[in-house]
Amino acid sequence: MSDLKPALEAVLMVVDEPVTEERLAKALDRTPREVALALRELADEYAVQGRGFELRVVAGGWRYYTRAEHAAAVEAFVLDGQQARLTQAALETLAVVAYRQPVSRSRVSAVRGVNCDGVMRTLLQRGLVEEAGAEPETGAILYRTTNYFLERMGLRGLDELPELAPFLPEAEAVEADSLEGVPSFDPDADDGAGHADETTEV
Template identity: 85%
Template sequence: MSEPAGLDLKPALEAMLMVVDEPATEEHLARLLERPRRQVADALRELADEYTAQGRGFELRFVAGGWRFYTRAAYAPAVERLVLDGQTARLTQAALETLAVVAYRQPVSRSRVSAVRGVNCDGVMRTLLQRGLVEEAGTEPETGAILYRTTNYFLERMGLRGLDELPELAPFLPEAEAIEAETQEGVPSFDPDAPDAPGGQDADD
């Protein structure tokens, strides 16, 4: 069996990136292949440029701190037909809106998300948690409410290197504190295992 250091670098990188389930960092790939990180980084960028120049249906992108293969955007209609045929894989409008509030206000409590959207978000938050797009991020000192933030998987799915690449939409989101000040009662605490409450809540199933 050949030692990693004896393998051709670019084909080795291609083979490894074909099986990763999340972006692989240059440091990790370099350690596994027993090569200098700079050599691996240069090879990855060369591969990415080669795929673009050849007009391949896939591309190699640096996302969420690592490298991973993605289908090229121009061929999205074909991929969507394959992936979504007979399935309900897309997030609902309610889930997308809730995810946007978390992304721009994070870390944020579920009650503040509900205040911004004006509707109870229990069911939608549960869906986002289950899909790995948001995660718990500690508790709010003043109230003890659980705070939520987006995950690396969110960055990966959105094709972002980091949160600083989010579009400038935050100024259009109303301040949750101002909305909550107008309400007489807080929103019930979020229990991920509790059944959805009837009425006044988004459905995302």
Template identity: 80%
Template sequence: MSEEHPARPGDAAALELRPALEAVLMVVDEPATVDHLAKVTGRHRRAVAAALEELAEEYTRQGRGFELRMVAGGWRFYTRPQYAAAVEAYALDGQQARLTQAALETLAVVAYRQPVSRSRVSAVRGVNCDGVMRTLLQRGLVEEAGAEPETGAILYTTTTYFLERMGLRGLDELPELAPFLPEADAIEAETQEALPSFDPDAPEPGEGAMTTTERLTEL
């Protein structure tokens, strides 16, 4: 075939072009250029460009829930706009669209005192923040940032996604609220004993005491 490089057994060039393109596009995390796709499939650029156009037209003709589009100089699969609601429902299934008050308070403490450990965040808030921190981690709003030298406790900071959601260019644009937050160092000692265990497998003291999981559901 004049539009293809000579195929060798086991090479991508030995595969049928359109299914090969579909397989590659299923795993890309950013738009793939025609040149890159031609390289990985071992085909000429013109053949790849034509196959992509054919696939895009075929998906539209068949009314698929996804479409193949050229965006930012490359090709990638996208959800067809009229089916975005189904994807949104799936992504939010079992989650709250908005953060709870507890999560917002915890996020504020992390934002102003980062890098900060869970125990210090809990000391500032006066309650165990394990469950809330897990939520913030899952939402991509905070991330691990090494360990505290003195205790080995994991430290947390806000993420780039946090800045994007807040519409900030950097942490220096946060409102001047830090002076009004209580000093964690001053109150940590007196609140630490009242906090539930941070080890989910640790036995709870006292007969009839609530389990760590039960406590977290109260947050």
């Protein structure tokens, strides 16, 4: 175990996406159980030491993340005051995909009541959604969220999405298929962003 932890730290320092325990075990020629135990011990050690980073399980794998309490310092250094935010239109579209996936563009447009082709292209380019086959009846392309989406949201899986019902208007005032009132769960969201131009890239 003494040599396993440093090896895990070295590997995790160079990954650009969460890595599963199985993949780490194979790379380091150890058992998944040994790797899982070492990862959890490392995570606990960082927490006790109050380090500026933490080791977390996100989107089914392990990766280093800066601690939330130091977000301002990281933003000041990395973003230098400029941050590419998703518009309200993009956030609403992403929410529909997240809760209805796999879903076609026409279905997303129907739920939102406005054409969303331009916004969907942007979400595809950002790597937040991806194609998920075709609808048998119509042949329309279906879309779903990606592991990158889970990573950005800090979710282990889709089952950790917040319950939708508490955010909906009164039941008698909204159709069951409506997603109006879905909370903006994107960490980069700008609450003041509008969505008058649905075809503008965001």
